[in-house]
Amino acid sequence: MPAQQSWLDSIAAARDGIGRASTADRVAHLLREQITDGRLAPGDRVPEEDLGRAAKVSRNTIREAFRLLINERLLVHEFNRGVFVRRVTADGLADLYRVRRILECEGVRCAPSAPAEALARVGAAVADGEDAAAAGRWERVGTADIRFHQALAALVGSPRVDEMTRHLLAEMRLVFHEMGSPREFHEPYLARNRRLYDLLEQGDIGAAEAELRSYLDDAEAQLTKAYREQQ
Known part of the structure; x- marks a missing residue:
């Protein structure tokens, strides 16, 4: 209650x-x-x-x-x-990551032409996650991570992409609940979020996209393993 x-x-x-x-x-x-x-x-x-x-x-x-x-x-x-x-299924998880790769990688590719305030929102989400981790508030770290990925897709500059991303990442938050320890899941990605943002700031778009693809591959594999262990 x-x-x-x-x-x-x-x-x-x-x-x-x-x-x-x-x-x-x-x-x-x-x-x-x-x-x-x-x-x-x-x-x-x-x-x-x-x-x-x-x-x-x-x-x-x-x-x-x-x-x-x-x-x-x-x-x-x-x-x-x-x-x-709703509970997200293993098949649903795979589909979420399939669509996320399309939207977020396009956001990274659009970063050079995105407004400065759009890139600043990416950095703000990274900082929010780091602050929440320092305070030991791991559920808030999860929320900051969602905002980080929303901000990446928002670099496209499309209201339709923004809306689709909001819906997808709300589903992703449901997936996060399947992980036993929020800290164990989120902590390794804090440094990766920071690295991805730094690459975007430096204008190294090729390296940023490669980092994001590797990041999403690793996260999907980790979550898929957790789903299988629960079956």
């Missing part, structure tokens, strides 16, 4: 930002953020009535938001049980 109350409190705190024109979209965005930030984990129930009270929106609005997130593969409806946060 305390964990459920935590994410509901976050929804309630953000409800003033729910706009009238696209209320269901906004509620879906708030729920997606709870997933991306690690507050909602695979298998968690998302109670319709409690969410409606927290967000102060109608049942129909909640159901439309659920429909949007079910289509994004973040939630699943179970007959006579309700709506739950």
